[in-house]
Amino acid sequence: MEIVNVTNLIKEFPLSRGLTDILSRKRKTMRVLDNVSFSVLEGETLGLVGESGSGKTTLARILLGLIKPTSGKVMFKGEDIFNLRRLNKLEVHAVFQDPDSSLNPMMQVKDIIAEPLFNTKMSKKDVDENVIEILSKVGLTKEIATRYPFELSGGQKQRVAIARALIKKPKFIVLDEPTSALDVSIQAQLLNLLIELQGEFGLTYFFISHNMNVISYISDRIAVIYAGQLVELGTVDELISNPLHPYTKLLWACVPRPDPETKISVKDFGEVPSLINPPPGCRFHPRCPYAMEICKSISPTLEKLNNIHLVACHLFSRR
Ligand SMILES: Nc1ncnc2c1ncn2[C@@H]1O[C@H](COP(=O)(O)OP(=O)(O)OP(=O)(O)O)[C@@H](O)[C@H]1O
Numbered sequence: 001m002e003i004v005n006v007t008n009l010i011k012e013f014p015l016s017r018g019l020t021d022i023l024s025r026k027r028k029t030m031r032v033l034d035n036v037s038f039s040v041l042e043g044e045t046l047g048l049v050g051e052s053g054s055g056k057t058t059l060a061r062i063l064l065g066l067i068k069p070t071s072g073k074v075m076f077k078g079e080d081i082f083n084l085r086r087l088n089k090l091e092v093h094a095v096f097q098d099p100d101s102s103l104n105p106m107m108q109v110k111d112i113i114a115e116p117l118f119n120t121k122m123s124k125k126d127v128d129e130n131v132i133e134i135l136s137k138v139g140l141t142k143e144i145a146t147r148y149p150f151e152l153s154g155g156q157k158q159r160v161a162i163a164r165a166l167i168k169k170p171k172f173i174v175l176d177e178p179t180s181a182l183d184v185s186i187q188a189q190l191l192n193l194l195i196e197l198q199g200e201f202g203l204t205y206f207f208i209s210h211n212m213n214v215i216s217y218i219s220d221r222i223a224v225i226y227a228g229q230l231v232e233l234g235t236v237d238e239l240i241s242n243p244l245h246p247y248t249k250l251l252w253a254c255v256p257r258p259d260p261e262t263k264i265s266v267k268d269f270g271e272v273p274s275l276i277n278p279p280p281g282c283r284f285h286p287r288c289p290y291a292m293e294i295c296k297s298i299s300p301t302l303e304k305l306n307n308i309h310l311v312a313c314h315l316f317s318r319r
């Protein structure tokens with residue numbers, strides 16, 4: 001069953017205006033998300049992977065009801081996410097990459113975690129009990145409750161952020177690069193904790209990362225975003241064993257290997273295009289080794305190849 005449904009989402013940001021724009025009263029915009037559609041199924045982890053600047057955090061902020069799209073719809077359990085956010089009924093919480101910017105440095109851990117409950121009718125005693133319970137669920141001792149964020153390690157801070165996201169027992173959690181600031185061994189512990197909590201609380205995750213190893217470890221399905229457009233979406237097995245879009249193949253080819261001699265980077269294949277003036281046709285064509293004439297003028301649409309795999313590429317288009 002679908003828990004979130006996103007249809008034809010477009011997000012444009014206004015660009016700062018030069019004098020000629022002001023005089024001509026033109027308002028130039030940058031399209032950061034272009035016609036994005038997908039669903040998240042109840043209980044799954046949908047991973048979103050793509051390079052820096054491709055629109056991942058913008059999409060996360062829209063799913064959280066923090067910013068409105070320019071057009072398109074985001075439904076949560078069949079209701080418009082922005083109506084739910086306005087009515088304070090949105091059961092969606094978030095964990096971001098940098099815990100320092102999301103944890104108030106002036107508050108003790110117990111208050112940081114409990115804050116989402118402050119405007120509910122829960123008694124102080126129940127709030128305290130909930131905090132102690134959730135601390136143990138995220139693998140922290142109750143001694144941590146009276147500490148301040150600066151007294152915690154990076155991994156502990158992210159556990160606090162997860163506890164805070166869980167305290168109101170949400171159904172859907174948006175995780176925007178939650179492990180990328182951590183050491184590899186701490187990353188693995190946190191990913192395993194997220195998997196455990198998902199089973200225990202019946203959570204659905206939208207998990208953002210630019211790291212293919214991380215995304216394939218935690219996800220059930222993966223969506224690949226390039227310059228604001230979804231270019232491939234499929235089950236994790238399918239995207240590992242049968243990646244189709246040349247960009248997905250490039251991301252796999254650039255996964256770090258032990259041998260530094262064979263190390264390649266996505267940057268070796270050019271830069272992500274500017275979203276102010278993206279290339280016509282397929283946005284990936286300037287970097288694509290398979291680009292054909294049609295790719296320079298016609299943008300491919302995300303087409304369903306079968307029940308588990310969608311791709312936006314003229315190599316697979318049925319037209
Ligand atoms: N509020 C805003 N106003 C104007 N432009 C914005 C705003 N927020 C994001 N952008 C622009 O939108 C584009 C996509 O940004 P976004 O943060 O969504 O990318 P991202 O995929 O999360 O990147 P990263 O991997 O670096 O976190 C960038 O060019 C960014 O500068």
Ligand code: SF4
Nearest residue numbers: 282285288295313314
């Ligand atoms: S549509 Fe063309 S340029 Fe774009 S990924 Fe496919 S082959 Fe490459």
Ligand SMILES: [Mg+2]
Nearest residue numbers: 056057058176
């Ligand atoms: Mg981001």
